[in-house]
Amino acid sequence: MGLLLQAACSTNDSASISRAVSNASSIQLWAEQRNPQTGALQLAYVETELASRGQATFGSSYIGQRTSSRFGVASYSRQADASVKEKGHDLRNCSDFGASWQAQRFFLSQGGPSSDPHNLDRDGDGLACEWGTRISSIAKKARQPARVSRPRYTPRCYTGPRGGRYTVSASGSKNYGGC
Numbered sequence: 617m618g619l620l621l622q623a624a625c626s627t628n629d630s631a632s633i634s635r636a637v638s639n640a641s642s643i644q645l646w647a648e649q650r651n652p653q654t655g656a657l658q659l660a661y662v663e664t665e666l667a668s669r670g671q672a673t674f675g676s677s678y679i680g681q682r683t684s685s686r687f688g689v690a691s692y693s694r695q696a697d698a699s700v701k702e703k704g705h706d707l708r709n710c711s712d713f714g715a716s717w718q719a720q721r722f723f724l725s726q727g728g729p730s731s732d733p734h735n736l737d738r739d740g741d742g743l744a745c746e747w748g749t750r751i752s753s754i755a756k757k758a759r760q761p762a763r764v765s766r767p768r769y770t771p772r773c774y775t776g777p778r779g780g781r782y783t784v785s786a787s788g789s790k791n792y793g794g795c
Contacts, residue, residue, distance in 0.1 A: 630661075630724060630725060630727070634661060634724070637665045640665075645662050645665060646671075646675075649662050649677055649679075657729075659682060659683060660720070660742070663683060664717050664721045664747075666679055667679055667716075668718075672754045673758055678758035679754045680751030680752060680754045684751045684752045686741050687741055687751065688739060689741050692737070694737065707734055707735070708734040708736065710736060710745035710746065716744075716745050716746040716749070717747060717750070719746070720743065720745070722736070722744070723736045723737060723744035728744060729742030729743075771783040773795040781795040783795060
């Protein structure tokens with residue numbers, strides 16, 4: 617982990633983490649994403665930043681590798697929080713964001729996942745709007761084993777030196793009755 621990220625992440629301050637993550641290189645972010653010692657809040661910021669850069673996979677690493685299992689699992693209590701409306705601020709909705717990572721980034725900047733004043737994470741899994749669906753989709757696709765296709769055997773007719781016609785079987789034997 618880079619010193620900048622390490623310093624910001626040790627404070628667990630959302631603004632510091634956000635600045636450090638947005639200034640980090642993609643290589644640093646992917647290293648942070650793979651690091652098992654990266655905390656949940658830092659990991660949420662890292663994955664959101666990678667998505668904002670259009671990077672869902674890097675080698676064998678992928679967004680949601682460590683977080684997609686949380687999708688739909690209530691980890692944080694959610695109660696109707698009227699504090700945003702009481703303070704005269706507009707309540708934000710999922711439809712206010714062009715992409716799920718944008719909603720997740722805003723959610724984190726507003727105190728998520730432990731606090732959800734805009735009610736973007738109604739199920740309490742720590743993933744705002746459709747961000748959980750998105751990371752689960754990326755993770756599912758990345759976990760699928762590569763398909764190995766075997767070449768198809770297609771018999772061809774050959775003509776022998778004395779005019780006889782034959783095919784060659786998959787095992788390499790000549791089949792004189794196959795043409």
